Amino acid sequence: MKYRSVIFDLDETLAESKQPMSEKMAGVFALLLSRVPVAVISGGKFSIMLAHVANRLPEGTATDNLYILPTCGAALYEYKNESWHAVYEETLSDIDMEVIERGIERAVTKTELIDLRTPSHGERIERRGSQVTLSALGQTAPLSEKVLWDPERTKRTLLHATLSEELPQFSVKTGGTTSFDITKPGIDKAYGVTKFSEHVGIPVSEMLYVGDALFPGGNDAVVIETGISTYAVTRPDETYSLIEELLTT
Numbered sequence: 001m002k003y004r005s006v007i008f009d010l011d012e013t014l015a016e017s018k019q020p021m022s023e024k025m026a027g028v029f030a031l032l033l034s035r036v037p038v039a040v041i042s043g044g045k046f047s048i049m050l051a052h053v054a055n056r057l058p059e060g061t062a063t064d065n066l067y068i069l070p071t072c073g074a075a076l077y078e079y080k081n082e083s084w085h086a087v088y089e090e091t092l093s094d095i096d097m098e099v100i101e102r103g104i105e106r107a108v109t110k111t112e113l114i115d116l117r118t119p120s121h122g123e124r125i126e127r128r129g130s131q132v133t134l135s136a137l138g139q140t141a142p143l144s145e146k147v148l149w150d151p152e153r154t155k156r157t158l159l160h161a162t163l164s165e166e167l168p169q170f171s172v173k174t175g176g177t178t179s180f181d182i183t184k185p186g187i188d189k190a191y192g193v194t195k196f197s198e199h200v201g202i203p204v205s206e207m208l209y210v211g212d213a214l215f216p217g218g219n220d221a222v223v224i225e226t227g228i229s230t231y232a233v234t235r236p237d238e239t240y241s242l243i244e245e246l247l248t249t
């Protein structure tokens, strides 16, 4: 194989948005794990990534080769001696999370884009340890509603700018179609890629990054600055074909 390691985004790359990996994908993903170390990086929290990736893998998979970077790379987990361990975790203090929540409230009031008093699908603001996530319609909103919220990306652009103004001491990232992830400064997918590379001792230049949002402003685009080779997909079936192709080389 041309690459000594592969890093994947999760939502819309390995699986449909907020869905577990399909059985078909889990099959080729497991074959890739038998060849090289593989990492998955997402804005999601660790428990969800376990459910959507690790727990989908067939029995006998080389899970020791799997690395999970939840919350945009704010943490890295590895599977050793039959259990998951944190390699690092950049957790936010309770005070930080409080400050972030107040900043979110100011930003949504200022932009008038989200009324926090109206009902939502699950929590709109969720504390995920190393990150606070704002979901415009709530954590569990159906995809059919989410895609209609901001088809032109204008709301996300405005809210991202306002959140960044209100919370200059933190890093604000646009997540999926309706969400924003706020972490300690300097934490993003590029940070995660660099930390993973250091941990496994494989230079970034010998790795491949696969994601659906590598376009300017997309939530995978920051990894380009690390010098990693990238492969852009638009749907999980393109990722499936890429993995099949990698396996033949």
Ligand SMILES: [Mg+2]
Pocket (backbone or CB within 6 Å): 009, 010, 011, 012, 013, 211, 212, 213
């Ligand atoms: Mg994605």
